[in-house]
Amino acid sequence: MSQPVIQTEQLTKRFGAFTAVDRISFQVDKGEIFGFLGANGAGKTTAMRMLCGLSKPTSGKGTVAGYNIASQSESVKRSIGYMSQKFSLYEDLKVWENIRLFAGIYGMEERLIAPKTDELLTRLGFADERNTLVKALPLGWKQKLSFSVSIFHEPRIVFLDEPTGGVDPVTRRQFWELIYDAADRGITVFVTTHYMDEAEYCNRVSIMVDGRIEALDTPGNLKQQFGAHSMDEVFLQLARKATRKAD
Protein backbone atom coordinates (compact mmCIF):
# COMPACT_ATOMS: atom_id res chain seq x y z
CA MET A 1 0.00 0.00 0.00
CA SER A 2 1.20 3.49 -0.75
CA GLN A 3 2.21 5.74 2.06
CA PRO A 4 -0.46 8.16 3.32
CA VAL A 5 -0.11 11.71 1.98
CA ILE A 6 -0.71 13.18 5.43
CA GLN A 7 0.12 11.43 8.65
CA THR A 8 0.16 12.95 12.12
CA GLU A 9 0.88 11.48 15.52
CA GLN A 10 -0.08 13.32 18.68
CA LEU A 11 0.43 16.60 16.85
CA THR A 12 0.21 19.46 19.35
CA LYS A 13 0.54 23.23 19.32
CA ARG A 14 0.55 25.34 22.45
CA PHE A 15 0.64 29.12 22.75
CA GLY A 16 1.73 29.75 26.35
CA ALA A 17 -0.76 27.98 28.56
CA PHE A 18 -3.27 27.61 25.73
CA THR A 19 -3.33 24.34 23.80
CA ALA A 20 -4.68 25.24 20.37
CA VAL A 21 -4.18 21.77 18.87
CA ASP A 22 -4.22 18.91 21.32
CA ARG A 23 -2.56 15.62 20.31
CA ILE A 24 -4.29 14.98 17.01
CA SER A 25 -3.49 11.77 15.13
CA PHE A 26 -4.90 10.96 11.71
CA GLN A 27 -3.95 10.08 8.18
CA VAL A 28 -5.16 11.02 4.72
CA ASP A 29 -4.64 8.81 1.66
CA LYS A 30 -3.74 9.66 -1.91
CA GLY A 31 -6.61 11.04 -3.94
CA GLU A 32 -8.86 11.34 -0.94
CA ILE A 33 -11.15 14.33 -0.36
CA PHE A 34 -10.78 14.99 3.33
CA GLY A 35 -13.14 17.42 5.07
CA PHE A 36 -11.61 19.19 8.07
CA LEU A 37 -14.47 20.61 10.10
CA GLY A 38 -14.80 22.39 13.40
CA ALA A 39 -16.34 25.46 15.03
CA ASN A 40 -14.55 28.81 14.92
CA GLY A 41 -11.71 28.61 17.41
CA ALA A 42 -11.58 24.79 17.51
CA GLY A 43 -8.00 24.80 16.20
CA LYS A 44 -8.46 24.13 12.48
CA THR A 45 -6.37 27.03 11.23
CA THR A 46 -3.51 26.28 13.62
CA ALA A 47 -3.50 22.62 12.58
CA MET A 48 -3.58 23.55 8.92
CA ARG A 49 -0.70 26.00 9.34
CA MET A 50 1.41 23.23 10.86
CA LEU A 51 0.56 20.88 8.00
CA CYS A 52 1.56 23.53 5.46
CA GLY A 53 4.95 23.98 7.12
CA LEU A 54 4.13 27.50 8.33
CA SER A 55 4.15 26.80 12.06
CA LYS A 56 6.29 24.40 14.10
CA PRO A 57 4.54 21.83 16.29
CA THR A 58 5.16 22.09 20.05
CA SER A 59 5.17 18.30 20.26
CA GLY A 60 4.13 15.25 18.31
CA LYS A 61 4.96 14.80 14.68
CA GLY A 62 3.57 14.90 11.21
CA THR A 63 4.52 14.21 7.63
CA VAL A 64 3.01 15.73 4.50
CA ALA A 65 3.88 14.24 1.09
CA GLY A 66 6.52 12.20 2.90
CA TYR A 67 8.31 15.21 4.43
CA ASN A 68 8.57 15.98 8.10
CA ILE A 69 6.57 19.15 8.79
CA ALA A 70 9.00 20.32 11.49
CA SER A 71 12.40 19.60 9.93
CA GLN A 72 11.60 19.67 6.19
CA SER A 73 9.08 22.48 6.01
CA GLU A 74 10.55 23.91 2.79
CA SER A 75 10.06 20.59 1.00
CA VAL A 76 6.54 20.44 2.37
CA LYS A 77 5.76 23.87 0.92
CA ARG A 78 6.97 22.77 -2.52
CA SER A 79 4.73 19.69 -2.50
CA ILE A 80 1.47 21.41 -1.67
CA GLY A 81 -0.99 23.88 -3.11
CA TYR A 82 -2.97 26.32 -1.00
CA MET A 83 -6.06 28.38 -1.53
CA SER A 84 -8.41 30.26 0.76
CA GLN A 85 -11.26 32.66 0.28
CA LYS A 86 -9.25 35.44 1.87
CA PHE A 87 -6.03 34.92 -0.01
CA SER A 88 -6.26 33.84 -3.58
CA LEU A 89 -5.10 35.90 -6.54
CA TYR A 90 -3.60 39.33 -7.15
CA GLU A 91 -6.44 41.62 -8.16
CA ASP A 92 -4.27 44.05 -10.12
CA LEU A 93 -2.65 41.40 -12.28
CA LYS A 94 -4.20 39.91 -15.39
CA VAL A 95 -5.41 36.33 -15.46
CA TRP A 96 -2.33 35.03 -17.30
CA GLU A 97 0.00 37.08 -15.11
CA ASN A 98 -1.41 35.48 -11.98
CA ILE A 99 -0.91 32.01 -13.42
CA ARG A 100 2.63 32.91 -14.51
CA LEU A 101 3.46 34.36 -11.07
CA PHE A 102 2.18 31.44 -9.01
CA ALA A 103 3.65 28.83 -11.34
CA GLY A 104 7.01 30.54 -10.85
CA ILE A 105 6.62 30.71 -7.08
CA TYR A 106 5.76 27.01 -6.97
CA GLY A 107 8.95 26.36 -8.93
CA MET A 108 7.53 25.12 -12.22
CA GLU A 109 9.83 24.83 -15.16
CA GLU A 110 9.72 27.89 -17.38
CA ARG A 111 9.03 26.10 -20.67
CA LEU A 112 6.05 24.19 -19.25
CA ILE A 113 4.17 27.23 -18.05
CA ALA A 114 2.95 28.76 -21.34
CA PRO A 115 1.46 25.63 -22.96
CA LYS A 116 -0.14 24.60 -19.68
CA THR A 117 -1.67 28.06 -19.27
CA ASP A 118 -3.35 27.71 -22.66
CA GLU A 119 -4.65 24.30 -21.79
CA LEU A 120 -6.01 25.44 -18.42
CA LEU A 121 -7.78 28.52 -19.78
CA THR A 122 -9.39 26.47 -22.52
CA ARG A 123 -10.53 23.80 -20.09
CA LEU A 124 -12.11 26.40 -17.78
CA GLY A 125 -13.70 28.25 -20.70
CA PHE A 126 -11.66 31.33 -19.74
CA ALA A 127 -9.68 31.65 -22.99
CA ASP A 128 -11.24 35.05 -23.72
CA GLU A 129 -10.35 36.33 -20.26
CA ARG A 130 -6.61 35.78 -20.56
CA ASN A 131 -5.89 39.53 -20.49
CA THR A 132 -8.61 40.49 -18.01
CA LEU A 133 -7.59 41.93 -14.67
CA VAL A 134 -8.56 39.53 -11.92
CA LYS A 135 -10.46 42.24 -10.06
CA ALA A 136 -12.88 42.47 -13.00
CA LEU A 137 -13.86 38.79 -12.75
CA PRO A 138 -17.01 37.69 -10.90
CA LEU A 139 -16.28 36.10 -7.51
CA GLY A 140 -17.21 32.62 -8.65
CA TRP A 141 -14.77 32.77 -11.57
CA LYS A 142 -12.04 34.05 -9.30
CA GLN A 143 -12.53 31.13 -6.96
CA LYS A 144 -12.41 28.61 -9.81
CA LEU A 145 -9.32 30.22 -11.27
CA SER A 146 -7.71 30.46 -7.87
CA PHE A 147 -8.24 26.76 -7.23
CA SER A 148 -6.86 25.86 -10.65
CA VAL A 149 -3.80 28.00 -9.98
CA SER A 150 -3.24 26.29 -6.64
CA ILE A 151 -2.98 22.90 -8.37
CA PHE A 152 -1.30 24.17 -11.54
CA HIS A 153 2.05 22.68 -10.51
CA GLU A 154 0.42 19.28 -9.85
CA PRO A 155 1.07 19.19 -6.09
CA ARG A 156 0.59 15.96 -4.14
CA ILE A 157 -1.96 17.70 -1.97
CA VAL A 158 -3.97 20.90 -1.97
CA PHE A 159 -5.23 22.71 1.14
CA LEU A 160 -8.50 24.60 0.66
CA ASP A 161 -9.53 26.92 3.48
CA GLU A 162 -13.23 27.78 3.13
CA PRO A 163 -12.95 27.96 -0.64
CA THR A 164 -16.66 28.47 -1.28
CA GLY A 165 -17.56 31.11 1.32
CA GLY A 166 -19.99 33.67 -0.11
CA VAL A 167 -20.05 32.00 -3.54
CA ASP A 168 -23.42 31.64 -5.28
CA PRO A 169 -25.10 28.23 -5.09
CA VAL A 170 -24.56 27.22 -8.71
CA THR A 171 -20.87 28.17 -8.74
CA ARG A 172 -20.38 26.50 -5.36
CA ARG A 173 -21.46 23.23 -6.94
CA GLN A 174 -19.30 23.75 -10.03
CA PHE A 175 -16.40 24.33 -7.67
CA TRP A 176 -16.94 20.90 -6.16
CA GLU A 177 -16.85 19.38 -9.65
CA LEU A 178 -13.34 20.83 -9.96
CA ILE A 179 -12.42 19.28 -6.61
CA TYR A 180 -13.63 15.88 -7.82
CA ASP A 181 -11.62 16.23 -11.04
CA ALA A 182 -8.48 17.00 -9.06
CA ALA A 183 -9.05 14.03 -6.77
CA ASP A 184 -9.60 11.78 -9.80
CA ARG A 185 -6.18 12.87 -11.05
CA GLY A 186 -4.68 11.68 -7.77
CA ILE A 187 -4.37 15.02 -6.00
CA THR A 188 -5.31 14.75 -2.35
CA VAL A 189 -7.76 17.44 -1.24
CA PHE A 190 -7.84 18.77 2.32
CA VAL A 191 -10.78 21.15 2.69
CA THR A 192 -12.48 23.21 5.39
CA THR A 193 -16.02 24.51 5.00
CA HIS A 194 -18.93 25.90 6.98
CA TYR A 195 -21.44 24.48 4.50
CA MET A 196 -22.57 21.17 5.94
CA ASP A 197 -23.95 19.90 2.64
CA GLU A 198 -20.37 20.06 1.37
CA ALA A 199 -19.27 17.78 4.19
CA GLU A 200 -21.34 15.12 2.44
CA TYR A 201 -19.17 15.44 -0.68
CA CYS A 202 -16.01 14.42 1.20
CA ASN A 203 -14.76 10.83 1.34
CA ARG A 204 -14.01 11.25 5.03
CA VAL A 205 -14.61 14.04 7.50
CA SER A 206 -12.98 14.95 10.79
CA ILE A 207 -14.60 17.25 13.33
CA MET A 208 -12.44 19.20 15.75
CA VAL A 209 -13.69 20.34 19.14
CA ASP A 210 -11.49 22.25 21.58
CA GLY A 211 -8.27 21.34 19.79
CA ARG A 212 -9.00 17.62 19.52
CA ILE A 213 -10.38 15.48 16.72
CA GLU A 214 -13.61 14.22 18.26
CA ALA A 215 -14.89 12.30 15.26
CA LEU A 216 -13.41 10.98 12.03
CA ASP A 217 -15.13 8.77 9.49
CA THR A 218 -17.12 8.74 6.28
CA PRO A 219 -20.19 11.02 6.33
CA GLY A 220 -22.40 7.92 6.22
CA ASN A 221 -20.74 6.28 9.21
CA LEU A 222 -20.73 9.52 11.20
CA LYS A 223 -24.45 9.96 10.71
CA GLN A 224 -25.02 6.39 11.82
CA GLN A 225 -22.71 6.73 14.82
CA PHE A 226 -24.47 9.88 16.05
CA GLY A 227 -27.97 8.78 15.08
CA ALA A 228 -28.29 11.87 12.91
CA HIS A 229 -30.08 12.52 9.63
CA SER A 230 -27.57 15.02 8.30
CA MET A 231 -23.99 16.15 8.77
CA ASP A 232 -25.42 19.39 10.13
CA GLU A 233 -26.90 17.44 13.06
CA VAL A 234 -23.65 15.55 13.64
CA PHE A 235 -21.75 18.82 13.70
CA LEU A 236 -24.19 20.47 16.10
CA GLN A 237 -24.08 17.54 18.51
CA LEU A 238 -20.30 17.66 18.67
CA ALA A 239 -19.66 21.38 18.51
CA ARG A 240 -22.16 22.11 21.28
CA LYS A 241 -19.95 20.09 23.63
CA ALA A 242 -17.18 22.65 23.25
CA THR A 243 -16.16 24.34 26.46
CA ARG A 244 -13.71 26.86 25.12
CA LYS A 245 -16.10 28.26 22.54
CA ALA A 246 -16.48 31.42 24.60
CA ASP A 247 -12.85 32.29 24.09
Next chain:
Amino acid sequence: MKAVKVENLYKSYGSVQALNDLSFQVEAGQIYGIIGPDGAGKTSLFRILTTLLLADKGTASVDGFDVVKDYKEIRRRIGYMPGRFSLYQDLSVEENLQFFASVFNTTIRENYHLIKDIYVQIEPFKDRKAGKLSGGMKQKLALCCALIHKPSVLFLDEPTTGVDPVSRKEFWEMLRKLKEQEITMLVSTPYMDEASLCDKIALIQQGRFLQEATPRQIIDQFEETLWAVQSNNMHMLIAHLRSHPQVTSCFAFGEVHHVTVQDTLPMDEMKQYLHNLGHTQIRIESIRPVIEDCYMVLAQKQTS
Protein backbone atom coordinates in the same frame (compact mmCIF):
# COMPACT_ATOMS: atom_id res chain seq x y z
CA MET B 1 -45.65 53.46 8.36
CA LYS B 2 -43.06 51.38 6.60
CA ALA B 3 -39.73 51.00 8.37
CA VAL B 4 -37.89 51.00 5.06
CA LYS B 5 -39.14 52.10 1.67
CA VAL B 6 -37.04 51.83 -1.48
CA GLU B 7 -38.14 52.98 -4.92
CA ASN B 8 -36.33 52.38 -8.20
CA LEU B 9 -32.88 52.49 -6.68
CA TYR B 10 -29.82 52.43 -8.97
CA LYS B 11 -26.12 52.45 -8.19
CA SER B 12 -23.18 51.73 -10.46
CA TYR B 13 -19.41 51.78 -10.12
CA GLY B 14 -17.98 52.49 -13.54
CA SER B 15 -19.36 49.79 -15.80
CA VAL B 16 -20.53 47.60 -12.92
CA GLN B 17 -24.24 47.92 -12.18
CA ALA B 18 -24.32 47.21 -8.43
CA LEU B 19 -28.01 47.97 -7.93
CA ASN B 20 -30.40 47.83 -10.84
CA ASP B 21 -33.86 49.27 -10.22
CA LEU B 22 -34.60 47.92 -6.74
CA SER B 23 -37.94 48.61 -5.08
CA PHE B 24 -39.22 47.11 -1.84
CA GLN B 25 -40.73 47.88 1.54
CA VAL B 26 -40.11 46.55 5.01
CA GLU B 27 -42.89 46.48 7.59
CA ALA B 28 -42.03 47.72 11.06
CA GLY B 29 -41.07 44.92 13.44
CA GLN B 30 -40.17 42.45 10.67
CA ILE B 31 -36.99 40.54 10.02
CA TYR B 32 -36.30 41.14 6.34
CA GLY B 33 -33.58 39.06 4.66
CA ILE B 34 -31.58 40.06 1.60
CA ILE B 35 -30.19 36.79 0.33
CA GLY B 36 -27.53 36.32 -2.32
CA PRO B 37 -23.85 35.72 -2.99
CA ASP B 38 -20.93 38.13 -2.64
CA GLY B 39 -21.01 40.82 -5.25
CA ALA B 40 -24.80 40.77 -5.67
CA GLY B 41 -25.16 44.34 -4.34
CA LYS B 42 -26.10 43.69 -0.71
CA THR B 43 -23.50 45.97 0.84
CA SER B 44 -24.18 48.83 -1.60
CA LEU B 45 -27.84 48.67 -0.65
CA PHE B 46 -27.03 48.71 3.08
CA ARG B 47 -24.64 51.62 2.68
CA ILE B 48 -27.26 53.66 0.85
CA LEU B 49 -29.90 52.93 3.49
CA THR B 50 -27.52 53.81 6.33
CA THR B 51 -26.74 57.14 4.56
CA LEU B 52 -23.10 56.29 3.91
CA LEU B 53 -23.38 56.15 0.12
CA LEU B 54 -25.45 58.09 -2.39
CA ALA B 55 -27.57 56.28 -4.95
CA ASP B 56 -27.33 57.29 -8.62
CA LYS B 57 -31.10 57.35 -9.01
CA GLY B 58 -34.23 56.51 -7.04
CA THR B 59 -35.36 57.22 -3.49
CA ALA B 60 -35.15 55.48 -0.15
CA SER B 61 -36.48 56.26 3.28
CA VAL B 62 -35.98 54.78 6.73
CA ASP B 63 -38.64 55.35 9.39
CA GLY B 64 -40.21 57.87 7.03
CA PHE B 65 -37.02 59.93 6.70
CA ASP B 66 -35.32 60.44 3.38
CA VAL B 67 -31.81 58.95 3.17
CA VAL B 68 -30.43 62.07 1.48
CA LYS B 69 -32.35 64.98 2.98
CA ASP B 70 -32.77 63.64 6.51
CA TYR B 71 -29.54 61.72 6.86
CA LYS B 72 -28.79 63.14 10.30
CA GLU B 73 -32.12 62.00 11.70
CA ILE B 74 -31.63 58.53 10.23
CA ARG B 75 -28.18 58.20 11.74
CA ARG B 76 -29.65 58.88 15.18
CA ARG B 77 -32.29 56.20 14.75
CA ILE B 78 -30.58 53.24 13.19
CA GLY B 79 -28.05 50.65 14.24
CA TYR B 80 -25.57 49.31 11.70
CA MET B 81 -23.40 46.24 11.93
CA PRO B 82 -21.18 46.25 8.83
CA GLY B 83 -19.82 43.09 7.30
CA ARG B 84 -16.24 43.79 8.23
CA PHE B 85 -15.46 44.08 11.92
CA SER B 86 -15.67 47.79 12.59
CA LEU B 87 -15.02 48.28 16.29
CA TYR B 88 -11.97 49.90 17.81
CA GLN B 89 -9.42 47.10 18.09
CA ASP B 90 -7.35 48.92 20.72
CA LEU B 91 -10.24 49.62 23.03
CA SER B 92 -11.47 47.00 25.46
CA VAL B 93 -14.84 45.33 25.12
CA GLU B 94 -16.35 47.62 27.74
CA GLU B 95 -14.68 50.75 26.33
CA ASN B 96 -16.09 50.04 22.88
CA LEU B 97 -19.56 49.71 24.28
CA GLN B 98 -19.20 52.88 26.38
CA PHE B 99 -17.89 54.76 23.38
CA PHE B 100 -20.84 53.83 21.18
CA ALA B 101 -23.28 54.66 23.98
CA SER B 102 -21.73 58.10 24.49
CA VAL B 103 -21.68 58.90 20.77
CA PHE B 104 -25.43 58.36 20.77
CA ASN B 105 -25.85 60.36 23.93
CA THR B 106 -26.96 57.48 26.08
CA THR B 107 -25.47 55.16 28.70
CA ILE B 108 -24.96 51.42 28.88
CA ARG B 109 -27.30 51.32 31.86
CA GLU B 110 -30.19 53.02 30.09
CA ASN B 111 -30.61 50.31 27.47
CA TYR B 112 -28.88 47.43 29.19
CA HIS B 113 -32.02 45.29 28.99
CA LEU B 114 -31.66 45.23 25.20
CA ILE B 115 -28.19 43.78 25.16
CA LYS B 116 -28.21 41.86 28.44
CA ASP B 117 -28.66 38.36 26.99
CA ILE B 118 -25.84 38.92 24.53
CA TYR B 119 -23.54 40.98 26.68
CA VAL B 120 -23.43 38.52 29.59
CA GLN B 121 -21.72 36.09 27.23
CA ILE B 122 -18.82 38.46 26.61
CA GLU B 123 -18.81 40.23 29.98
CA PRO B 124 -16.17 37.86 31.45
CA PHE B 125 -13.81 39.37 28.87
CA LYS B 126 -14.85 42.99 29.26
CA ASP B 127 -11.28 44.16 29.88
CA ARG B 128 -9.89 42.40 26.82
CA LYS B 129 -9.04 44.45 23.76
CA ALA B 130 -11.59 44.01 20.98
CA GLY B 131 -8.82 43.06 18.54
CA LYS B 132 -7.96 40.04 20.71
CA LEU B 133 -11.42 38.52 20.66
CA SER B 134 -12.37 35.42 18.67
CA GLY B 135 -14.66 35.77 15.67
CA GLY B 136 -17.84 34.81 17.50
CA MET B 137 -17.16 37.20 20.37
CA LYS B 138 -16.37 40.09 18.05
CA GLN B 139 -19.67 39.51 16.38
CA LYS B 140 -21.52 39.62 19.71
CA LEU B 141 -19.75 42.81 20.73
CA ALA B 142 -20.51 44.44 17.39
CA LEU B 143 -24.18 43.57 17.83
CA CYS B 144 -24.20 45.06 21.35
CA CYS B 145 -22.60 48.26 20.05
CA ALA B 146 -25.15 48.53 17.25
CA LEU B 147 -27.99 48.11 19.76
CA ILE B 148 -26.90 50.23 22.67
CA HIS B 149 -28.85 53.33 21.61
CA LYS B 150 -32.06 51.35 21.07
CA PRO B 151 -32.30 51.80 17.31
CA SER B 152 -35.68 51.50 15.64
CA VAL B 153 -34.16 49.80 12.58
CA LEU B 154 -31.12 47.55 12.75
CA PHE B 155 -29.03 46.89 9.63
CA LEU B 156 -26.97 43.70 9.78
CA ASP B 157 -24.72 43.21 6.76
CA GLU B 158 -23.64 39.57 6.53
CA PRO B 159 -23.41 39.05 10.29
CA THR B 160 -22.87 35.30 9.91
CA THR B 161 -20.41 35.10 7.01
CA GLY B 162 -17.50 32.81 7.82
CA VAL B 163 -19.17 31.78 11.07
CA ASP B 164 -19.57 28.09 11.93
CA PRO B 165 -23.05 26.48 11.93
CA VAL B 166 -23.39 26.44 15.72
CA SER B 167 -22.56 30.13 16.12
CA ARG B 168 -24.84 30.93 13.20
CA LYS B 169 -27.77 29.26 14.95
CA GLU B 170 -27.00 31.11 18.18
CA PHE B 171 -26.82 34.41 16.34
CA TRP B 172 -30.24 33.90 14.81
CA GLU B 173 -31.67 33.01 18.21
CA MET B 174 -30.42 36.40 19.40
CA LEU B 175 -32.15 38.13 16.49
CA ARG B 176 -35.41 36.36 17.28
CA LYS B 177 -35.29 37.65 20.83
CA LEU B 178 -34.60 41.16 19.57
CA LYS B 179 -37.67 40.95 17.44
CA GLU B 180 -39.74 40.83 20.61
CA GLN B 181 -38.35 44.31 21.39
CA GLU B 182 -40.03 45.56 18.22
CA ILE B 183 -36.82 46.38 16.42
CA THR B 184 -37.05 46.12 12.64
CA MET B 185 -34.14 44.19 11.17
CA LEU B 186 -32.64 44.10 7.71
CA VAL B 187 -30.23 41.19 7.46
CA SER B 188 -28.13 40.19 4.49
CA THR B 189 -26.62 36.73 4.10
CA PRO B 190 -25.12 34.41 1.50
CA TYR B 191 -26.43 31.37 3.44
CA MET B 192 -29.68 30.25 1.84
CA ASP B 193 -30.66 28.14 4.86
CA GLU B 194 -31.07 31.31 6.92
CA ALA B 195 -33.95 32.43 4.71
CA SER B 196 -36.52 30.46 6.67
CA LEU B 197 -35.73 32.48 9.78
CA CYS B 198 -36.86 35.74 8.14
CA ASP B 199 -40.43 37.05 7.90
CA LYS B 200 -39.85 38.14 4.35
CA ILE B 201 -36.94 37.73 1.96
CA ALA B 202 -35.55 39.09 -1.26
CA LEU B 203 -33.33 36.88 -3.40
CA ILE B 204 -30.75 39.10 -5.03
CA GLN B 205 -28.40 38.50 -7.95
CA GLN B 206 -26.35 41.05 -9.88
CA GLY B 207 -28.14 44.03 -8.37
CA ARG B 208 -31.65 42.78 -9.08
CA PHE B 209 -34.22 40.98 -6.99
CA LEU B 210 -35.01 37.59 -8.46
CA GLN B 211 -38.03 37.36 -6.19
CA GLU B 212 -39.42 38.97 -3.07
CA ALA B 213 -41.97 37.27 -0.79
CA THR B 214 -42.23 35.23 2.39
CA PRO B 215 -39.98 32.14 2.38
CA ARG B 216 -43.07 29.94 2.26
CA GLN B 217 -44.53 31.76 -0.74
CA ILE B 218 -41.29 31.44 -2.64
CA ILE B 219 -41.16 27.72 -2.00
CA ASP B 220 -44.84 27.30 -2.93
CA GLN B 221 -44.14 29.01 -6.24
CA PHE B 222 -41.56 26.40 -7.25
CA GLU B 223 -43.36 25.11 -10.28
CA GLU B 224 -41.96 21.65 -10.86
CA THR B 225 -41.84 18.42 -8.93
CA LEU B 226 -38.50 18.11 -7.25
CA TRP B 227 -36.93 14.66 -6.90
CA ALA B 228 -34.22 13.58 -4.49
CA VAL B 229 -32.10 10.89 -6.13
CA GLN B 230 -29.49 8.65 -4.52
CA SER B 231 -27.38 5.69 -5.59
CA ASN B 232 -24.24 3.84 -4.63
CA ASN B 233 -22.11 6.14 -6.80
CA MET B 234 -23.14 9.73 -6.23
CA HIS B 235 -20.34 11.23 -8.30
CA MET B 236 -21.18 9.26 -11.45
CA LEU B 237 -24.87 9.72 -10.74
CA ILE B 238 -24.73 13.46 -11.32
CA ALA B 239 -23.15 13.00 -14.77
CA HIS B 240 -25.60 10.26 -15.71
CA LEU B 241 -28.62 12.26 -14.60
CA ARG B 242 -27.46 15.31 -16.52
CA SER B 243 -26.94 13.35 -19.70
CA HIS B 244 -30.55 12.11 -19.68
CA PRO B 245 -32.40 14.14 -22.34
CA GLN B 246 -35.51 14.61 -20.18
CA VAL B 247 -33.68 15.86 -17.09
CA THR B 248 -34.13 19.63 -16.89
CA SER B 249 -31.89 20.33 -13.88
CA CYS B 250 -29.67 18.37 -11.53
CA PHE B 251 -27.72 19.72 -8.55
CA ALA B 252 -25.80 18.03 -5.76
CA PHE B 253 -27.50 18.65 -2.42
CA GLY B 254 -25.56 17.02 0.38
CA GLU B 255 -26.28 13.29 0.43
CA VAL B 256 -28.82 13.44 -2.45
CA HIS B 257 -29.07 15.09 -5.84
CA HIS B 258 -32.02 17.35 -6.54
CA VAL B 259 -33.48 16.75 -9.97
CA THR B 260 -36.29 18.13 -12.10
CA VAL B 261 -37.51 16.34 -15.22
CA GLN B 262 -39.99 16.83 -18.03
CA ASP B 263 -43.48 15.71 -16.94
CA THR B 264 -43.47 12.91 -19.42
CA LEU B 265 -40.71 10.99 -17.67
CA PRO B 266 -42.03 8.44 -15.16
CA MET B 267 -39.69 7.64 -12.27
CA ASP B 268 -39.83 3.90 -12.98
CA GLU B 269 -38.24 4.65 -16.31
CA MET B 270 -35.61 6.82 -14.63
CA LYS B 271 -34.81 4.02 -12.20
CA GLN B 272 -34.40 1.58 -15.05
CA TYR B 273 -32.15 4.04 -16.92
CA LEU B 274 -29.88 4.39 -13.88
CA HIS B 275 -29.95 0.66 -13.24
CA ASN B 276 -28.82 0.01 -16.82
CA LEU B 277 -25.88 2.33 -16.26
CA GLY B 278 -24.75 0.18 -13.36
CA HIS B 279 -26.16 2.06 -10.38
CA THR B 280 -27.39 0.12 -7.37
CA GLN B 281 -29.20 1.18 -4.18
CA ILE B 282 -31.17 3.66 -6.27
CA ARG B 283 -33.64 5.74 -4.29
CA ILE B 284 -35.91 8.37 -5.78
CA GLU B 285 -38.47 10.35 -3.83
CA SER B 286 -40.33 13.57 -4.35
CA ILE B 287 -39.44 16.30 -1.87
CA ARG B 288 -40.36 19.85 -0.97
CA PRO B 289 -37.83 22.35 -2.33
CA VAL B 290 -35.78 24.61 -0.10
CA ILE B 291 -34.87 28.23 -0.80
CA GLU B 292 -31.57 27.22 -2.38
CA ASP B 293 -33.46 25.20 -5.04
CA CYS B 294 -35.63 28.22 -5.79
CA TYR B 295 -32.62 30.53 -5.96
CA MET B 296 -30.83 28.34 -8.49
CA VAL B 297 -33.84 28.02 -10.77
CA LEU B 298 -34.57 31.76 -10.62
CA ALA B 299 -30.92 32.71 -11.07
CA GLN B 300 -30.60 30.56 -14.17
CA LYS B 301 -33.82 31.95 -15.62
CA GLN B 302 -32.48 35.47 -15.22
CA THR B 303 -29.11 34.67 -16.72
CA SER B 304 -30.41 32.79 -19.72
